[in-house]
Amino acid sequence: MSTLTVRQYKHSDFSAVKKLFIEGCHEHASTTFYQALRLHQNWLLMILGFLLPLVTVGSILLAILDVVVVLVVLWLCGRKFFYGYATHALADDMKDIPKYYLQREGYNYWVVESDGEFVGMVAAIPSYLPGGEKNTELKRMFVDQSHRGKGIAKVLCRTVIEFARKKGCKAVILSTTTVQTSATNLYRSVGFRCTHTSYMTGFTQRLIRLQWIYFRYDVNNSK
Missing domain, CATH: 1.20.58 (Methane Monooxygenase Hydroxylase; Chain G, domain 1)
Known part of the structure; x- marks a missing residue:
């Protein structure tokens, strides 16, 4: 059985992170x-x-x-x-991951290794809803295709959930697209619930009926 290690992003991870992100x-x-x-x-x-x-x-x-x-x-x-x-x-947040994710309060970026091999990643950023509710948003979660189905994504989700709990956040939120069915099934299995969906407004996106789907995990209700 392989050993999973979740650790904070390092400069030397950039090439592997970029490759996985693009492929994903x-x-x-x-x-x-x-x-x-x-x-x-x-x-x-x-x-x-x-x-x-x-x-x-x-x-x-x-x-x-x-x-x-x-x-x-x-x-x-x-x-x-x-x-x-x-x-x-x-060209935006992933251009300089340490500056964007590791040098600001409420942000973080992790990678996961399986027996020393890079296999996935996830990020977290702070998010505030109207009324001042403090949440953490799960971002940039990708797992290498050859290592899917091994529970790695669940480990990454729980890493963000625990981070949000320590930061005193009420919930972990995220958005994905409805075509990413494996991801939506995963989030539901971890305990996220769908809050709403919305069609994208661009002409080409409307032509293929591309939708955003939004999920929420209530940290205070979790065990």
Whole structure:
């Protein structure tokens, strides 16, 4: 049985952290594409795109081309969001992890090793709700694909929960996307509850029905 070690981020972790973060974001592009293919609105769009040139100009080639264009657009929609998300984060908080996460009160960044091998990471930042409720937000949690299903993500969640408890926070909150079903199932199994969902407002995001889902774990009610 492998030994898991959770420790605070070090400068030497940056290359491994960056690689895992990019891979973790990019893998959701294909999941989003397959979800978009299940939407009735997109099937209708492909059917119309196929029939219109077939009926009007009698071109089967143009009909097929229209369907291909719709498929490419749907793929690019998911890719644009998740690739853009990764690019923005790497230019923002993950550009200098020690400065952003380790030198400010209420922030932290951990990595987890399995028998000395880097396999995952998670971060925490302070969050204040209207009325002044003090919470901790779970961020940047990723586990290497080859090490999933071993309870590592649960260990990382509990690390943030314990951090929030020590900081006197009322809850741990987080947001993810509805296409990340493995992540949402994990959060529920740990004890997080879904508080609400919201559709993203961008045109390409609406086309693939991309939604945010928000979770909350009440620290004071946990054992």
